[in-house]
Amino acid sequence: MSTSYKERLYENYLAGHLVPRKGEASLASLEARAARWDKTIRRFLPSDRSAKIADLGCGYGALVWWLQREGYTNACGVDLSAELVEQGRRLGVANLHQGDLADFLRTQGGESDLLVARDLFEHLPKSQLIDVLALCRAALKPGAALLIQVPNGESPLAGRIIYGDYTHETAFTQSSIGQVLRAAGFGSVTCHPVRPVVYGIRSALRAMVWRMIEAAIILAIVAEMGPVHPIVTQNLLVVARNTAPTR
Numbered sequence: 001m002s003t004s005y006k007e008r009l010y011e012n013y014l015a016g017h018l019v020p021r022k023g024e025a026s027l028a029s030l031e032a033r034a035a036r037w038d039k040t041i042r043r044f045l046p047s048d049r050s051a052k053i054a055d056l057g058c059g060y061g062a063l064v065w066w067l068q069r070e071g072y073t074n075a076c077g078v079d080l081s082a083e084l085v086e087q088g089r090r091l092g093v094a095n096l097h098q099g100d101l102a103d104f105l106r107t108q109g110g111e112s113d114l115l116v117a118r119d120l121f122e123h124l125p126k127s128q129l130i131d132v133l134a135l136c137r138a139a140l141k142p143g144a145a146l147l148i149q150v151p152n153g154e155s156p157l158a159g160r161i162i163y164g165d166y167t168h169e170t171a172f173t174q175s176s177i178g179q180v181l182r183a184a185g186f187g188s189v190t191c192h193p194v195r196p197v198v199y200g201i202r203s204a205l206r207a208m209v210w211r212m213i214e215a216a217i218i219l220a221i222v223a224e225m226g227p228v229h230p231i232v233t234q235n236l237l238v239v240a241r242n243t244a245p246t247r
Contacts, residue, residue: 006167014060014083017165025060025087034066039197042070044114044147044239050074051113054104056136057120061088061096068094078104102132108139115140118149122161122168133184140242146186148238149194150177155234156217174231177238187243194235 009016014025023029041063046053049071055063058077065088067075076095079085085098097104115136124132136146151161153171162171172180174191181189195214196207217232 009167010081011083013081014087018059018084021164025091027091030062030065030091030093033062034069035199036197037063037066040194040237041116041147044145045070045072046113048113052108052111053114053116054078054108054112054139056101056104056115056117057123058085058096059088060084060091061093063116063118064088064096065091065093102135105132105135105139110138110141112139113141113144115144115146117146121148122151122170122172123165125169130180130183133181133186137185137240137242142242144242146181146240146242148177148240149235150238152194152231152234152236154230155232157234161234172236174236177236181238181240185242186240188239188241190239191231192237192239193231193233194237195233 019025045051045067050073053067053072053075055061055067055075055077058064058079059081061077064075064077076097077088077093078097078099078101080098080100082098085096088096117136121129121132133146140146151168151171152158152173153162153176154173158171162168177191178189193214196203196210198204198207214232218230221230221232222228
């Protein structure tokens with residue numbers, strides 16, 4: 001049987017896609033990325049450092065490394081790519097698992113306190129997405145959360161993300177991500193923008209310029225559509241909780 005185009009791309013995903021975009025995988029790169037998560041993801045983490053957290057599609061484990069450094073002893077990651085998992089292990093990241101996402105989720109038994117899926121669901125065919133989301137919900141404790149980052153189809157700059165990886169299948173809006181999450185049984189869905197993170201003077205200037213551009217884009221949308229609440233950053237950050245669906 002011939003190898004699919006996705007299998008061929010994933011076989012060399014690190015060197016063929018990630019390194020040209022983000023640089024070599026190293027301890028220095030783990031440290032650099034940790035600063036961003038400290039400002040964007042920390043507020044969604046459980047207070048209990050023994051919480052069971054899994055990073056789905058973890059790559060070489062950069063987020064898992066940060067979580068473990070922050071004292072989350074039960075943080076782990078899973079990725080289909082043996083290449084990426086092996087790279088993470090070479091960097092000393094513990095609790096990385098290579099394997100199928102659905103198989104991993106079925107082993108969790110409703111005991112997970114937080115699942116993180118950054119830049120993952122845009123890779124899945126639409127025909128599989130709701131089933132995988134339902135497995136995520138089943139893996140979570142009651143009231144626990146699935147934290148998602150996906151390309152935002154409502155952004156005028158969305159093409160950079162959607163078409164930046166040939167393995168991407170789709171993008172989402174606040175409406176469509178809520179639609180599929182509710183179909184999978186999640187009862188609470190909230191969406192947040194992913195704005196530039198401020199580290200110093202240069203990034204503060206970037207953030208200020210973006211805020212002005214963002215306001216202009218939102219004004220144009222509201223002028224056409226009325227009192228809507230658009231999010232126009234290139235990515236969406238979504239929190240879906242395993243609670244009873246609202247009527």
